[in-house]
Structure formats: C-alpha cells, structure tokens
Amino acid sequence: MSAVHALTIADILREHRRSRPATTAAVDGPVRLTYPALDARTCRLARALADAGTGPGDRILYIGRNSVRLQEGLLAAARLGAVFVPANWRQSADELAFVLRDLAPAAVLWQGGDLEPAVRAAREAVAGERAQEGCLWVRCDGRADGDAAGADPYEELIASAAEEDPEGDTDASLPVLGLYTAAFDGRPACALLSHAALIAHDAALFQVRRIGPGFTFLNSGPLFHVGTMMFNLATFHAGGTNVYMPAFDAAEAARLIEAERVDHMFGFGPMLDAVAEANRDEDGKPRHDLSSLHFASHSPAWDAQVTVGTDPWSVSGMGGYGQTQACGMLTYLALAPGGEGAAGRPSPMVHVRITGPGGEELPAGETGEITARGPSLFSGYHARPELTARTLSGGWHRTGDLGRREADGTITFIGPRLRMIKTGNENVYPAEVERALKAHPGIADAAVIGVPDETWGQSVAAVVQCEPGARPTEEEVVAHVRGLLASYKKPRRVVFTDAVPKDGHLPDYAELDALYGGGGYPGE
Amino acid sequence: MSAVHALTIADILREHRRSRPATTAAVDGPVRLTYPALDARTCRLARALADAGTGPGDRILYIGRNSVRLQEGLLAAARLGAVFVPANWRQSADELAFVLRDLAPAAVLWQGGDLEPAVRAAREAVAGERAQEGCLWVRCDGRADGDAAGADPYEELIASAAEEDPEGDTDASLPVLGLYTAAFDGRPACALLSHAALIAHDAALFQVRRIGPGFTFLNSGPLFHVGTMMFNLATFHAGGTNVYMPAFDAAEAARLIEAERVDHMFGFGPMLDAVAEANRDEDGKPRHDLSSLHFASHSPAWDAQVTVGTDPWSVSGMGGYGQTQACGMLTYLALAPGGEGAAGRPSPMVHVRITGPGGEELPAGETGEITARGPSLFSGYHARPELTARTLSGGWHRTGDLGRREADGTITFIGPRLRMIKTGNENVYPAEVERALKAHPGIADAAVIGVPDETWGQSVAAVVQCEPGARPTEEEVVAHVRGLLASYKKPRRVVFTDAVPKDGHLPDYAELDALYGGGGYPGE
Helix, strand or coil: CCHHHCCCHHHHHHHHHHHCCCCEEEEECCEEEEHHHHHHHHHHHHHHHHHCCCCCCCEEEEECCCCHHHHHHHHHHHHHCCEEEEECCCCCHHHHHHHHHHHCCCEEEECCHHHHHHHHHHHHHHCCCHHHCCCEEEECCCCCCCCCCCCCHHHHHHHCCCCCCCCCCCCCCCEEEEEEECCCCCCCEEEEEEHHHHHHHHHHHHHHHCCCCCCEEEECCCCCCHHHHHHHHHHHHCCCEEEECCCCCHHHHHHHHHHHCCCEECCCHHHHHHHHHHCECCCCCECCCCCCCEECCCCHHHHHHCEECCCHHHHCCCCEEEEHHHCEEEEEHHHCCCCCCCCCEECCCCEEEEECCCCCECCCCCEEEEEEECCCCCCCECCCHHHHHHHCHHHCEEEEEEEEECCCCCEEEEEECCCCEEECCEEECHHHHHHHHHCCCCEEEEEEEEEEECCCEEEEEEEEEECCCCCCCHHHHHHHHHHHCCHHHCCCEEEECCCCCEECCEECHHHHHHHHCCCCCCCC | CCHHHCCCHHHHHHHHHHHCCCCEEEEECCEEEEHHHHHHHHHHHHHHHHHCCCCCCCEEEEECCCCHHHHHHHHHHHHHCCEEEEECCCCCHHHHHHHHHHHCCCEEEECCHHHHHHHHHHHHHHCCCHHHCCCEEEECCCCCCCCCCCCCHHHHHHHCCCCCCCCCCCCCCCEEEEEEECCCCCCCEEEEEEHHHHHHHHHHHHHHHCCCCCCEEEECCCCCCHHHHHHHHHHHHCCCEEEECCCCCHHHHHHHHHHHCCCEECCCHHHHHHHHHHCECCCCCECCCCCCCEECCCCHHHHHHCEECCCHHHHCCCCEEEEHHHCEEEEEHHHCCCCCCCCCEECCCCEEEEECCCCCECCCCCEEEEEEECCCCCCCECCCHHHHHHHCHHHCEEEEEEEEECCCCCEEEEEECCCCEEECCEEECHHHHHHHHHCCCCEEEEEEEEEEECCCEEEEEEEEEECCCCCCCHHHHHHHHHHHCCHHHCCCEEEEECCCCEECCEECHHHHHHHHCCCCCCCC
8 A cells, every 4th residue: 555545543533633623523421522632632642652662563452431532542542553452341350461461562541440450450460571561551530540639640641742743654554453352262362453444344334324424423332342333433434423421321321312412322122122211201201302313123112212214224124244353344234125144245345255164165055154355354363373374364354154145145144153063075064053953933042063973974963952841852853954954964863951051152062062972073 | 455355346246246146237228237247248358358468457448438348348457457448539539549659558449430430540540559569459339340240349259258257366456447637747647546446435425425235327427537437436336236328318318217217327517407308298297207316406497307315415515526536536515514615525535635835734724735645546647657756746646736724624626736826935826816816796717827026036917807898997806806815816917808818628828928928937
C-alpha cells in the first residue's frame, strides 16, 4: 500500500476533527466530547504513553467496563502504531495474569472498584517477571490510585503531555486492536485486527445497517466483544456519536435512548425484553420515548415502543455468521432476504469457500469448513505463530466452523468443527449430526463421538438426552437422522443419558470418549 | 497486503457465482446474463486473451459504446492482472491514434458501424509502429470483421477458450481499470485505478446511495466516464443488476426503467427532462411506470413520474466533488446535509487537506489546493512517471483543484488551480477571483490574469463579460470582489470584453495574457 492510499483509524479521527468540528463524538455520563476534543485528548494520551515508553507494535491493555476512555486508548494506540487490547473485565485474577503474561503490555489502563481485587492479584502474580518490567499501570476510573484525595491518574497522564498531533505514518495493514477469543487448543488467543481490516468491515455495516453521519450508537454490550465493538467502530468511522454505559442496565438504556436520540444499540432477546419492561411505569405507560431507536421487530411490547427498522439489518433478522477473526460479521442475513441459508450471504468485503479436509472447495449442499478471504479479516494471533500459520494456511482463513452452501448460494452455519470422525472413507463432523439429532422434538441435547471399528475405522455413536417425558427409541433416532443426512452420517449406536457432559457451551468430548469408548480419530 | 486479505474485482465475481447463482448480473438488449454465466464468459475471454499474448500489466483497449462486453472486458482483465481502458468513442482518428500510442495495448476490442471510419483510420495511422506489434484486434459489435456473413469475432474468441477459471492471485493493489482524463500539460493521461481503490470507492456509494443486493442500475451515461462507471462497479460489487444502453436515449431509458424495475440511472438536468418528456404519450399520460426509480427531486414532471428517493444521495443533492483520480467522488453532499460547503464532506474512505503552495495545511476559510489520501485514490498515470510523481508528491494526491474548508468543516470546490498569481507576498488563484466576479448579477463571464508590477511582482487584472444590458463600472466590480474576498485578491484593473476567450470550458489564459499584458507568474 503506497502512502497516498493510507487510511488508519487515527487518520479517520484527524479527518473528523477537520470535517466535524461541532459533532459530538462520545457521551459517557457527564462527559461529552466533540471530535476535536476527542482528537486533542488522544493526541495527549498518545504522547504521554510514548513518553513512558510505548512504541509501535507494543500492547496497551485495558481492563475495565465500557467508557470513552476505552475509545481514547484505542485511538492513542492507533496514533502510536501500538495494539490496544480491551480485556474481558469479568475474568478472575488467574485469567488476568494469563493475559498479562500473554501480552507483556507496555501499559495497562485499569479500573478499580469491584474490579480492583482481581486486577491487583493479577498484577502481584506477575510482579518481578522480566516481560512485565517497565509496564506503566494507570488507574483510569476517575479515582486516585491508592488514595482518596480525588486525584485521577488517567486525567493527570493526559494533562502531562502536549496536544500536538504525534503525526507519523502508520501502516494501515498493521494491527491496532486485539480481542481475545477462544482458540482450538483451549487457551484464549488474542486476534489481531488491522486498521485496514476494521475499515473494510465498517463498509459492510454502512451498507446493511445504514450507518452514516448523525448515527448514534448506544454501547450497551461489552466492548471487549466484537459484537459491540464493530458498531462502535462503524459509528466512529461514519462520524456519528458513541454513547457509553459502563455495563448493561435496562432502565438506564431507556433513559439514554431518549436523551441522546439513539439510533441503534447492541442487544438481543433478553436485553430487549428487559428494556421494554423497565421502560414501563406503574400504569404500563412508557417512561421514555424510544422511537429514535430503529431496530428489528422483537415482541409486541418492544415493537410498540421503538421504531421497527426498515434497514436491511433490521428487516432480514439481525446478524448472520460472525467471528472475532472476521472483525465481526462474515455473512449477513441482511444480504439474503428470503434466502435458504440460516447465515445469509457473505459480506461484500470477503469471499467464502466451504472446504473439505484437504482444503478443496466443496459443491453446494455439502458440509465443510467455512474458509474466507478478504480485507476485513484478521492478521493472525498475538504471539501464536503456529496457531496463526495453521489458521491462515494457503492464504485462506480457516474459521474452524462448519457450514454449507445452499442451492440458492446462501450459507448455513452448522457448528464448530472441533474434530472429525472417519468412517469408511467418509468424513463425519459431530456438530452436523448433533444438529440433526437436536432437530428431533423429543431430543433436548445430543453429542456425537467416533468409536473404533475394525471394519470402518470408526463408527458414529450418539449420546442423547431426551426432553422430559419423551422417550424415542434408538431406531426412531437413527431413522430421524437418516431422513436429514447421508446414511453414513447416521449413528450406529444411540446411548441415552440424563445429561450430556459439557465443557462450557460445547459437549465435553474427552469425557464422552472416556464414558462411551470413543477413539480412533484420524490424525490421532 | 497478505494473501488472506486479497479481494480483487475477479474475486468478487467468483463469489457472486457461488452466492448468487440465479441473479441477473447484466441486461444488454436481448442478452441476459446471470452471475455464473458472466463468470463463465469472462473466464473464457481471459483465457482467449492470454492465449493471444495478453498478460499481467498489459492494456486492453475498448473502443465502443456501452455494452455488457465492456464489463466482460474489465472482468477478463481483472482475471489476468491486466488493465482495461474504455476509451471515449467520440474521439477523432487522431485522438484514437494518440490513445493507441500512449497505451500500446495488447488487445483492442472495437465496435464498427459509425465508429468504424475513425477506428480504421487510427489503426492505419499507427500500423507498422513497433509498440503496436502483436496487438490483437477484435471487433465486438456482434457483426463480422470485414464480411457480412453474420460472424461475430468476439463470440468466436470467447468460444475458442475453455471455461475453467484461470485462477491465480492478482495483487489487489495493482491497477485494473484505466480512464483517460485531462492533464495539466494539455495531453490526456490515463488514470490507473486499482482493484482495492475501486472496492474502497464502492463502500462510500453503498453508504450514500444505499446500494445493496437487488439494486438495478441503468447505464445511461458513457462508461468511459467515471460518473457512470462508479455506479456500474458498485452495483456489480453489491450483486445487483447492470442494464446497458449503447448511448443515452430518453424513450428507451423510460422503457428499460419499467421493464427492468431500475432503481437508479446516471442522469443530470437535461437527461432527466428528456426522460420525463419522452415518457408522456399524446394525452400527457406516462407511457411507462418509472416508479421503481428512486431519484433526487428535479422538476414537477420528473417528480410525478419517479419515486423521490429517501437515500442520502437523493435527499441532499446528488454528487459533491469528484475526479477520475478519486475513482469518482472525493466528497459527498450526502454526507453534509445542510452544510455550508457546496461540495459536502469527504468520503469515509479518504482524508482531505486544503493546502498552500508549499504543501502546508491551510486553516478553515482559506482557499488552497484540495489534496487527498485514502484507499479509494488512483495509482498514478499510465506511462507518465513525472506527472505521477508531481501529482502524488509527499504521499498526497494533489487534485489540481482549489477548495476551501468552511467553518462547519464542509468543503467548497472553487475551480481548477491551473496557475497562481503572486502579488506582494500573497498567493491569488484566478479561479477564486473569477468565482467571486461571476457572483455579480451583471457579470456573465470573467477571467483573471496576473500583470507584471514593479512594486508587487504582479497585480491582479480582470477581464469581464457583462450580462446583456448590464454595465457595472470598474469601481463597482472591484468593490463587489472586495466584499467577498481579501483585499489583495481584488482586481487592480478591470477590462470589459464582449466574450472571454475560451479553451474548452476554461478561460484561454495564454490568449488572455497576450491580449491584456499578463505575465510574471511565479516559477516562470
């Protein structure tokens, strides 16, 4: 990319300062910042962090709830060519210590209050380690670090540096944001997202959610998650207004929607129900006018209070298929109104292949791994070269998720790939069979394993938890799967259990193999 | 850009083939092509051109009216890493010969009919020149080259090659489209537009014109001009339908709008009037239903027939400030509803500075050169290294146009820079003073030159053509300019003339200098 094509997150802010001198960039409690004010503060923050030793490629860790300070930290990192990482603040001291060791940050911006014990314990756990030396710790919750005199170390840091733009060309293909995500080997990995990738992802949101100047977004979900962050970034890119709340609170969300004329918020089912409920006064009348919010239809109570959106995102069902590694969304329901596939069509900024185990593209109707390419994809994982090489082998991102191209070209997300069963010469993905099993009305949960088989290498076995009162027979279960999938994918054996062992949201395959004789997987 | 971030125009077509197997990509007279059919034809065309010697970096010249074959040529070039150049088919034989010498194309796709004499004469003029050796000439208007037997050399070429995708990674930062534009030195120059730049420009049109799946665009303006081409490309990128007409015809446009449920067309004042008029039958009733067209309000007759658009592009006044070198638009009125500046705000894919003669950024309110940076900008000019270096010096594109940042951050386009007058130590741009002069109700046209001055280096002189019947005095004219601009910019002398000498749309400054004693310009 030559210099004339450069556009970083910091350049966007510089242009907003010129183009939008009076526009409110951020609202966070009593704090309201115009674009020039946001620009000035992040110039100072970048200079102060640079003075303390943060340079290109360094990590700046943020441990705290949503705040405009998170956005300031990101924009300061953008100016410095550094990587800003907002960590999940719900993590335990041990988990935070892992993050500190994984990132070896040059600076940590942290909030106190109820987060303080875990942050302090994590800091103590890594104290004295060589990689942590010289790290600048800045308390940024508006209260003093260690005294009650009302000092604010974060504001003191900002005030300590000059406002002049520490201008310098940062390569837009370098990472600027890191978000932790679950990796296949069990350890969280920090996905690195470049300026160019975030900017490309914005373009798709501009299209499907109609984000433009004047757009106001309520940051009602956690910004350490890409689901909220992607809207924050697109709103910023379009020159709109980001409204922050530290954490989701239904009544406060309703108040902010009216006060700031919010166009969009991060929210799904239970959050929307909570807002609709909290906004009813004793007589059942709305407390606040939520009509500025243009959102997908959800429930009679919700629809009566907000404006049901006419943008493609609201009309076609929000979402699609997404991943942190795709900067958010890879496919959008909004791009496939009425389509067969449950995940819609790819973003205009990516191309997608459904591939078999050898990386070959599969025809429509066959299940394989979702692989993708395009400017909105991530740049690999921080400090995980093998995992990065494996994931991005051949110049395509292997999502680790299974999908299928439908006859109309749309995509269905099947489930995580995790592992594969080899029976005869055929590949069977447990997630696909589990999806079919769970489509049976009498089945509440299911897991599928491979059992060593002398003839076929492995055979498919299903562990099934029935719905209360239901008791399908083994034959019924097998016939049900046979009706949905190719015959070689049907279980040869069905075991009934009271509860499928879980590892988080997913089946605990190690436990299942131990309990039911699984093994013989390809590559083992 | 690493492989995982790759996205070329050819990749977009490959993805459409997967994602939109039944969507109509193009309508051109009796020809209707789905995305898979368009993909298959361009695979064949690319293979056939490669077999005939066209390779990466080579130019493919297209001389002809609008046709799906123009789009096929571009997409074949995209597959080969070649550059597709649709020339202005209205050009004379001499002008076409200049283009042939400038490009030294590997292949020429040309239409006959009324274009044939000029094309043949141009071909003869360059015959025998070394740079033209081995060039493949393919007549592509559906009629035989030199016989009347109904053969179609273009279709024969396509049929001669296999359909397999000549897959291979093309760097998206390389040029794929060349469009001729006026250059400062008087010779046309071919601006080179990369895959990445065209894709970035699409993103802005997605936002302001709300282009998404299902969007249907009538190619009613010439595709050798970026104004029509940019909508063609964004429609293609979004998976919409491009409808072609060989050249603008008002009655045919009305018929196509109804038949294809066209959402948008290329059109400005007189074209819109012509469609509204041609679509009235003897009784004044509309012949065709134009309600699918969502367009800016224009006139009562127009507004009554189309649907007045609610997208930002239609609402805020179409356009803004654009240039071929920006792949189309650099600023959009749609991004600055109600703003002061006549050209709106920058595209989200660029950043813009108003700069003084030394390249320094000027504050709001001062007139200087519009300079820009961002992924949607061009890559320089074909075979014009000095011009490219001068235009893109310092990593910013110098547009050669003057503009001003208003207090609200919006931009006003003033006029072409052309040259500068130096009076005292101050810079005066003729276009800015001319704009002020023409704002006087009694002035029909005006030109401004610099006259050598012993004290000041140069002094400003105005050549003014009055409106019929109007006769402002010299003092009135000077006072009028003084009321609009800084005092040093006002003319010291005003000459009245019956007609300002013109060079195309612009004042003929050489003639004006000769007639009125201009000279002493800085750098002379």
